[in-house]
Amino acid sequence: MKNKATKPAIRIGLCGFGVVGQGVYKHLGQRSAELASRLATAFEICAVAVRDTEKKREVDVPAGLISGDAMAVATDPTIQVVCELMGGTTLAREVVLAALARGKIVVTANKALLCEHGAEVFAAARKGGGHVFFEASVAGGIPIIKALREGLVANRFRRIYGILNGTCNYILTRMEREGASYDEILADAKRLGYAEADESLDVDGWDTAHKAAILAFLAHGRWVKTDEMRVEGIRRLTQSDITFARTFDYRIKLLAVIDRNFETGDLAVSVQPTLVPNRLVLANVNEVYNGVCVVGDVVGTTLYIGRGAGQDATASAVISDIVDAVTLLSGARGPLIPDEAPSIVAGGRGVKIASPRTVLGRYYLRLTVRDQPGVLAQVANVMAGNHVSIASVLQRESAVERAASLILTTHDTNEKAIQQTVLGLKSSPSVIDEPVLLPIADFAD
Structure with missing residues (x-):
């Protein structure tokens, strides 16, 4: 997949060629001339690493591009952009770190990898002089990451x-x-x-x-x-x-x-x-x-x-990152990414995880209880003992024999108190199934 433009071609390698990888190859091929014209820079997918080189796929790729070695794609000195689309957190992590150590740009849709190893990945990007783009890792085709880091x-x-x-x-x-x-x-x-x-x-x-x-x-x-x-x-x-x-x-x-x-x-x-x-x-x-x-x-x-998912939506987000990578490599100032954004990084200083005692809200609580006198009083005592105030109570028939379903809502309370309440109710002889607890959104935005 090549196109003509006025600058030397930027070489791209795909690691992983499942549903998303095939979507990226297909749509990038269909729009390569248009994108190259807009970017005034040529680009080409010059390697595609797959797990099974013999597997038949819906998207045809020239045999000369297929490789069974993702690490070879990541370390190839002629490849400037590595798209990690394999998933998982083992080989994918090794491929990403190897590419970043060599100063490459990595495009990934791998939310599990970033969640578990994000700090390591961005540290590797800073150390090696590379960059990480990850629009497809959250909400598929919705450009939420660009919105947060740019708009x-x-x-x-x-x-x-x-x-x-x-x-x-x-x-x-x-x-x-x-x-x-x-x-x-x-x-x-x-x-x-x-x-x-x-x-x-x-x-x-x-x-x-x-x-x-x-x-x-x-x-x-x-x-x-x-x-x-x-x-x-x-x-x-x-x-x-x-x-x-x-x-x-x-x-x-x-x-x-x-x-x-x-x-x-x-x-x-x-x-x-x-x-x-x-x-x-x-x-x-x-x-x-x-x-x-x-x-x-x-x-x-x-x-x-x-x-939020699917081949086309996710491919759209990956291609957006590829375009950002090509723009950056062609000499333009690319969009802010986390390891380069002083305001974002500075925002991390002093951040601490909130104590459950400070997280406030209203809750919905469904209980399956024994259908006998005094049960509601027992439930109310447990809630009062944890300083949780009941806003409403409904009783419904239960599918469980000789049982009833109690549905309660609370006034504002804190997460610590409601969790202590749930623990207390679970140990009550009147409650015969795991309580179901849901927060009630009260966004005033």
């Missing part, structure tokens, strides 16, 4: 929150629309290719947590580990939860929330199924779409919606 650079970000996983959003949308169970819709999502055979990374919240870590770093200059977040998935949601949300004008979304208190330096990052008021646009982002809301102190609130 909104004048802002400090009090809150960033959003739907960052299309699989979970698809499941929740269909649960609400069709009244079907989580298990039924998950099976459909697997058949349609929206969920992996092992769905745990998506539905247990870890994919969203990896993306939240990247956004937190971009906004606040600190890598937040997943064990410093509160991470919960959607497996235990039922039609009881969906019905309550609908009745009281909410929708349930798996939300990543990044909150910063600039007075104390506290930073709180969480991933949880959340009751989102219907008045918010984000509550109406459905199916496989993602949505991210950014609250800046200068611009106010901005909202970004688009496809």
